[in-house]
Amino acid sequence: MNAGDVFPEFVLEDENGERFDSRSLEGIRHVIYFYSKDGTPGCTKEALDFTSMYPKFMLRNIPVIGISKDSAASHRKFKDKNGLKIKLLSDPEHEFMERVGVWGSKMMYGKEVHGTIRSTFIIGKDGTVEAAWRGVKVSGHAEKVLEKAVSLVKS
Numbered sequence: 001m002n003a004g005d006v007f008p009e010f011v012l013e014d015e016n017g018e019r020f021d022s023r024s025l026e027g028i029r030h031v032i033y034f035y036s037k038d039g040t041p042g043c044t045k046e047a048l049d050f051t052s053m054y055p056k057f058m059l060r061n062i063p064v065i066g067i068s069k070d071s072a073a074s075h076r077k078f079k080d081k082n083g084l085k086i087k088l089l090s091d092p093e094h095e096f097m098e099r100v101g102v103w104g105s106k107m108m109y110g111k112e113v114h115g116t117i118r119s120t121f122i123i124g125k126d127g128t129v130e131a132a133w134r135g136v137k138v139s140g141h142a143e144k145v146l147e148k149a150v151s152l153v154k155s
Helices: 041-059 072-082 095-100 141-154
Strands: 011-014 019-021 030-034 064-068 087-090 103-108 111-116 119-123 129-134
Touching: 011 072, 030 041, 030 141, 041 064, 041 072, 041 141, 072 087, 095 103, 119 141, 129 141
Parallel strands: 030 064, 064 087
Antiparallel strands: 011 019, 011 087, 030 119, 103 111, 119 129
16 A cells, blocks of 8 residues: 555454444545554554544544454453553454555564554545555654644645
């Protein structure tokens, strides 16, 4: 997925065990980010950073959604423990992540592993990717996404 590509539709389970259909986002600019695992230091920091900026995103009607292979129950615990405001979706078989191209080989502690490649996308009102980040470094990332989203709202 790159800028200009049509982001694929999906139906995934949310942190409440309910079906979330991406068609509910038609006509709404939104942020979708992919992360590895609930409760790990980097993923927790990223979720907390997006949560702290959530009011600024929502002021512009830009929901933020995190997706990982963790279960809905794991997401619920992660959300409750950290006071997260963002919606979390579960892709346990990583089928959707594979379709988006964010599941694959990556280096972890000097070793090649297969898993989620930390990535973020801003999806426009028409369903096309307006901005994409891959291999994200967590520090300062949520701020960069907000900055880009604000610039898109203004244009």
